[in-house]
Every structure is written in C-alpha cells, then in structure tokens.
Amino acid sequence: MRTKVLLSFLPLLIFALPVLGQNWRTSTYEVNLGIGAASYFGDIGGSSDVNTWYGIKDLDIKRSRPVMSGGIRYMIRRNLAVNGGLHYAWLSGSDAGGRNDQRGYVFNTIIFEPSARIEFFPIVDYRVLDGVNRRGLVRRYGTLSVYLYGGAGALVYHVMPNENLEARQERDNIDYSPVTLVLPAGIGMKVGISNTMDIGFDLGGRYVLNDYLDGFTSPASTSNDIYYLTTVQLTYRLPRL
Numbered sequence: 433m434r435t436k437v438l439l440s441f442l443p444l445l446i447f448a449l450p451v452l453g454q455n456w457r458t459s460t461y462e463v464n465l466g467i468g469a470a471s472y473f474g475d476i477g478g479s480s481d482v483n484t485w486y487g488i489k490d491l492d493i494k495r496s497r498p499v500m501s502g503g504i505r506y507m508i509r510r511n512l513a514v515n516g517g518l519h520y521a522w523l524s525g526s527d528a529g530g531r532n533d534q535r536g537y538v539f540n541t542i543i544f545e546p547s548a549r550i551e552f553f554p555i556v557d558y559r560v561l562d563g564v565n566r567r568g569l570v571r572r573y574g575t576l577s578v579y580l581y582g583g584a585g586a587l588v589y590h591v592m593p594n595e596n597l598e599a600r601q602e603r604d605n606i607d608y609s610p611v612t613l614v615l616p617a618g619i620g621m622k623v624g625i626s627n628t629m630d631i632g633f634d635l636g637g638r639y640v641l642n643d644y645l646d647g648f649t650s651p652a653s654t655s656n657d658i659y660y661l662t663t664v665q666l667t668y669r670l671p672r673l
Contacts, residue, residue: 464502467498472523512552522541546585551580558577576622584615606644
C-alpha cells in the first residue's frame with residue numbers, strides 16, 4: 433500500500449520540477465541524452481570466492497548490458513539543481529562460474545525507471561581553458577562541473593528466467609510485483625565543449641525496495657537487489673526564459 437501511494441506522487445514530482453524555485457523565469461534548463469552500461473548485483477551470479485572485496489569481485493563485465501537515458505535539469509541555484517529523468521536498460525546475471533554454479537540460474541530483466549533527484553555541485557564551471565572569441569566574448573566551453581546526487585524513482589521491470597530458474601519459481605510459488613520503488617545515488621561530471629553543449633559522465637547506484645529484480649530471492653539473502661548505471665551524456669543548455 434505504501435509503495436502504491438508513493439508511486440502515485442512520483443509523476444507529480446517529476447512534472448513539478450520546472451516550477452520549483454523562486455526565480456524560475458531566469459533560471460537555466462538543460463536537457464540530456466545518454467548511453468552506457470548497466471550492472472547487476474543480487475542473488476544470481478557473483479564471484480566464486482567468498483571474499484568478494486566488498487562486492488567488487490561480484491562485478492561481471494560480460495553480463496553488463498546497455499542503458500539509454502534522457503532527462504531535464506533545472507538549476508535552482510548555481511550549485512543546486514533538480515533533475516527528472518528516464519532510464520531504459522537491460523540487466524543480466526548467471527550462476528556460471530560463481531559460488532552457485534551448480535544451480536545453473538540465468539536471467540535477463542528489462543527495466544524502465546522514471547526518477548527525480550537533487551543534485552549538488554561542489555565544483556561549478558571550473559575553467560580548464562580560457563579565452564575569448566573574435567567578438568571579444570568569453571567562451572564558456574572548457575569548463576568542468578562535478579555533482580553529487582540522490583533521489584527516488586519508480587521501477588517497472590520484466591524478468592525472463594532460464595528453464596532452471598523458472599522451475600524454481602514454480603516449485604517455490606514465487607510471486608512478486610513488477611513495479612517497485614528505487615533509490616538512486618551517485619556522482620557525475622560534465623565538461624563544456626561549446627557555449628551550449630556539455631559532454632559528461634554519470635555513475636549511479638540504485639537500491640531496489642524489493643529482492644526480486646532477478647525473479648528470485650535466496651534464503652541466504654541479507655539485502656535487496658542493487659544495480660548500477662554508468663552513462664556518457666550529451667547535455668544541451670536551453671535559452672533562458
């Protein structure tokens with residue numbers, strides 16, 4: 433019930449982002465598009481070694497899958513922004529070569545994630561390159577910005593299990609909702625390449641508020657599923673209103 437109530441307010445939050453702040457008519461808007469890779473950490477797959485180096489060894493590069501993203505950023509102040517975004521990605525995991533190789537579970541999951549987040553910029557437009565154009569105007573490109581973020585979102589997902597995993601689901605009568613909440617947090621950076629364009633890098637972890645992103649939860653599981661989205665983004669700054 434709590435999840436449904438929170439989900440019902442999420443679209444209102446995302447669409448309300450452009451009207452936040454007192455001086456919104458003179459504030460900067462940015463739109464961005466990105467592509468990258470999605471990595472999953474959960475109950476299927478992982479390292480064959482019990483000592484996972486705090487999960488680092490559980491990362492399976494071969495099971496990374498593509499992600500596409502888009503969003504709009506509204507700068508409340510010079511160092512504070514809100515960002516509403518959409519992510520479409522694939523996740524995958526396999527027991528092959530891991531601690532549970534004998535189970536033989538494999539899954540692929542398609543995810544759709546609308547989310548809203550607050551971004552804090554400890555570094556804003558640090559000028560790496562300096563100069564002026566032919567008309568004597570300062571060039572904005574050659575600047576570096578770094579941001580930290582946290583937020584909340586919805587997660588709609590569809591799990592495609594292999595035969596072994598599907599048999600386990602039927603045997604244990606595993607049932608789960610295809611919609612849940614997700615909490616994103618991460619870090620990003622962007623570099624100005626023109627007066628209106630930036631190119632950037634965004635790395636964020638997602639904590640899922642259930643343990644069925646892979647269609648399975650292990651009796652030995654002590655936490656919910658997690659996935660990471662790593663994207664390269666192109667950002668365009670819209671003209672001021």
